[in-house]
Amino acid sequence: CMCACVTTGDLLVHLGTFEERLRVVLTTRCSTTLGESSMSVSSPTSSLSFEDAATATTTTSGERTQPQAASPSCLSFYNYFVHQESNKQTAFRRLTSRLQTLTSSTVSGTLLPMTRRQMLLLNDKAHLYSFDVIMAQLQRRLADMASLPVWSSSGDSDENSAASVPAFSLAPLDYIQQVTECLLSLPQELEHIGGSDMSPALIAALKAGNLPHSVEETEESFDEAPATPNFTDQWLGSFARGLLELFSRTVLKIPKLSAYGCRQLLADITYLCKVIDAFGVSPSEDLQHIQNLLSISIDSYAELAPSVPRHLYSQVAAMRGVAS
Numbered sequence: 001c002m003c004a005c006v007t008t009g010d011l012l013v014h015l016g017t018f019e020e021r022l023r024v025v026l027t028t029r030c031s032t033t034l035g036e037s038s039m040s041v042s043s044p045t046s047s048l049s050f051e052d053a054a055t056a057t058t059t060t061s062g063e064r065t066q067p068q069a070a071s072p073s074c075l076s077f078y079n080y081f082v083h084q085e086s087n088k089q090t091a092f093r094r095l096t097s098r099l100q101t102l103t104s105s106t107v108s109g110t111l112l113p114m115t116r117r118q119m120l121l122l123n124d125k126a127h128l129y130s131f132d133v134i135m136a137q138l139q140r141r142l143a144d145m146a147s148l149p150v151w152s153s154s155g156d157s158d159e160n161s162a163a164s165v166p167a168f169s170l171a172p173l174d175y176i177q178q179v180t181e182c183l184l185s186l187p188q189e190l191e192h193i194g195g196s197d198m199s200p201a202l203i204a205a206l207k208a209g210n211l212p213h214s215v216e217e218t219e220e221s222f223d224e225a226p227a228t229p230n231f232t233d234q235w236l237g238s239f240a241r242g243l244l245e246l247f248s249r250t251v252l253k254i255p256k257l258s259a260y261g262c263r264q265l266l267a268d269i270t271y272l273c274k275v276i277d278a279f280g281v282s283p284s285e286d287l288q289h290i291q292n293l294l295s296i297s298i299d300s301y302a303e304l305a306p307s308v309p310r311h312l313y314s315q316v317a318a319m320r321g322v323a324s
Helices: 003-034 050-054 086-103 113-141 174-184 186-193 200-208 219-223 231-251 259-277 285-295 301-307 310-320
Strands: none
Touching: 003 086, 003 113, 003 200, 113 174, 113 200, 113 231, 174 186, 174 231, 174 259, 186 231, 200 231, 231 259, 231 285, 259 285, 285 301, 285 310, 301 310
């Protein structure tokens, strides 16, 4: 499923190369037309064609080397922008101004903003596709969770309290163990894909892409970020947060919870939170609210109403049979 990200990353790399070559050619031609040496880059030769610029190479120090000047051509370039109506002259001035801005080493930009925008949208869709493929495995293991008979099982407990038997005395059910096993198998798979020998295409895709459930970095953390993104940590964090949201939605689909079922669900939630903590991810706010609503006794349930979102309060109350 990561092949889609590699493909979009390859497109981004090629687009960047094409933009750089286009910038060299346009800067050279505009410089020749205006006679301004300030527009030149890396001592351009006025006789460079687009094909000549395409053969320019980049040294290990980042300096571009230009090919030798081509032999004089019987054809010469004619600037239609300058010698036509005023609106085209304005467009030419905008172009030269844009090139001067892009030539500055302190400013980042693109000559083809619409093309790059579409490339970035495609790259985000590739990230979403890869995320959905893996999340589908977790979703399949939770498909029947809400209809398990254990949730309505009464056992031999007091129906008025969810704390008759400590939740930690109950073992997590098979479904949640399968979910966490699937999640714990992801680091090895992701390390195989995103090790130290990641392709430039995948690196480009990861730098430009946006993952679902990703945490927005602060300006300080962005400045300190390594040149190569930590692929494994980014994706594992995204999957862990996605699982928490998926699990919370699934829990709310349980039609009825007995006191015993409530304690079993608390045991499963506690187990899941411990596994998620290993990925450096804290329980979601919704799951924490659900956990609190399941932990409190029915008699004291109303005490949580002011501190819990109304929809969670009502749904869990209906599950536990609390009169609203």
